[in-house]
Amino acid sequence: MTRKDFFARVGFGAATLLVPSCIAGIATSCSSESEGSPTPAPTNVDFTLDISTGSLATNGGFLVHNGIVVARTNTGEFLAVSASCTHQGTNVNYNAAGNKFICPNHGAQFSSTGVVTQGPASSNLQQYNTTLTGNSLHVFS
Ligand code: FES
Structure with missing residues (x-):
């Protein structure tokens, strides 16, 4: 038996044995690999953002900073909630048109205060306080 024949037979045999288990494992391994875990809502939050430039300089903009999504509504108010979706941890986006x-x-x-309005998430996002002084936006617990 040549080396080529050996690998052809072993390779084919291994593939024959592994394929069914791989196929059987796809459903669980793929779904478990794509699932994340929500990151716990940040605690002891206390930071300041300059809103004179960047996404918070205009109504409807938002950014994620230190695990918190900070948004500026279409009416110029500021919102801050934990960014990690309580379902599987993907960062949420702010939708200015729907204020959500x-x-x-x-x-x-x-909602704009982090309350679940549509699943699959079942827990609320943590809401944080904001105070604007000039161009400095203070975000805190
Ligand atoms: S991670 Fe599933 S809805 Fe957000």
Whole structure:
């Protein structure tokens, strides 16, 4: 038996043995690999952002900083909630038109204060306080 023949037979045999188990494992391994875990909501939050430039300089903009999504509504108010979706941890986006947070992963939606309004998430996002002084936005627990 040549080396080529050996690997051809062993390789084919191994593939024959592994394929069914791989196929059987796809459903669970693929779904478990794509699932994340929500990151716990940040605690002891206390930071300041300069809103004179960047996404918070205009109404409707938002950014994620230190695990918190900070948004500026279409009426110029500031919102701050934990960024990690409570379903599987994907960062939520702010939707200015609806004044809500939407998870791009499975579509969970949260009100402007972080309350779940549409699953699959079942827990609220943590809301944080904001205070604007000039161009400095203080975000805190
Ligand atoms: S991670 Fe599933 S809805 Fe957000």
